[in-house]
Amino acid sequence: MSDLSGSERRKLEKLLGMGSGYVLNFSDRTFGDFFDEYRVEIDNEQYKTGGTSKANRMRTFWTVANNHVLGRVIEGLIEYANEEQCFGDSNPSLVTNCQNIAKRLLSDQPVAELDALTAISDDYDFEIVANHVREAIDKNQPEAALDRLHTFVNKLVRITCERYNIEITVDKPLNSVFGEYVKKLREDGHLESAMTDRILRTSISVLEAFNDVRNNKSLAHDNPILNYEESLLIFNHVAASIRFIKKLEASIKTKSATALDKTKDTKNDDFIPF
Known part of the structure; x- marks a missing residue:
């Protein structure tokens, strides 16, 4: 309304x-x-x-x-x-x-975090998929782009996981890759609350269910597509999760760069020029 x-x-x-x-x-x-x-x-x-x-x-x-x-x-x-x-x-x-x-x-977007659905690399295919996903929301057709949203999430998660040397194969499902990523974040101390950890672990099962939606309720195959309201819910959930991951990864990069600079400064201070 x-x-x-x-x-x-x-x-x-x-x-x-x-x-x-x-x-x-x-x-x-x-x-x-x-x-x-x-x-x-x-x-x-x-x-x-x-x-x-x-x-x-x-x-x-x-x-x-x-x-x-x-x-x-x-x-x-x-x-x-x-x-x-x-x-x-x-x-x-x-x-x-x-x-x-x-x-x-x-200005009242149906997907609150739509700006988060952008490519994180210069890969041309990634850019095209991201554009198609956002265009579907601009046209108020979330149900018509569920398959492309799934492709977008696949690309983003796999590119993100490459930085952690997580093994990625063609046959490895999205939820498994994301599960290893969440485990790595937890082990490296990047999550400050048990609640955040639990939300991300819940997202593993959500992504497993997304595989079923992509295969059986999207335009990826000749099936009846999911209804508008549920499609919009999926878009909002995925977009919010991606926004968090992008912010978290940016913070991790900043902390790593700061730590590296401090290490260099320490080495320079210990250097005796004779």
């Missing part, structure tokens, strides 16, 4: 010319076609509870949709209207105000 305010609704209604029941220059067919691009069935009964006109269906959509999807639709409506020259002599400040409404709504 969006948090569109009454003031924002009035500005949008005015910009889109909704007073007479219409929306811009859309016919019923083109109205449906427009929303199809955003995976919204605007002709569905849930959008007709406030009335069947295009304007009423739009108002209901504003109430039902989440902020990110609504922001994308408003952004698309403004772009469409500019292309079709629908605004005519509309107040330019009104257009700007509605663009700002879209930006505010778009």
Whole structure:
């Protein structure tokens, strides 16, 4: 459900010319076609509870949709209207105000830690997979990218584990590799609390279950894909875990570099030049 305010609704209604029941220059067919691009069935009964006109269906959509999807639709409506020259002599400040409404709504990401889903090496394939994963969330299609998210996590975990000389083979499953990584973190004293250790060990079984989702509920194979809400939950859990791992690894690198510098300084202090 969006948090569109009454003031924002009035500005949008005015910009889109909704007073007479219409929306811009859309016919019923083109109205449906427009929303199809955003995976919204605007002709569905849930959008007709406030009335069947295009304007009423739009108002209901504003109430039902989440902020990110609504922001994308408003952004698309403004772009469409500019292309079709629908605004005519509309107040330019009104257009700007509605663009700002879209930006505010778009800032509410369905995946809170989306920025963590970036490649950690210059590997081209890694970059491509990471881009596809983020694009799926931008399009509000998490269920369509579960297989690529699995590939992304595989690449990230394996690259991270190489630094610890953890044996990696093609046949070794993701959860096994990650389990050895968590064990190494624990043995080297990089985890400060038993709770963090337990959360990471729980993630081992989560990644084992992710293998099943990838093989049986994603587009990796010809199977029915997982529903939207559960897919979004998986994305949020994975993204939060990756953000933590990246931060932890950065901290470990910093501590290692500091320790190395201190060792060099000690050796220089002990050097007697005669």
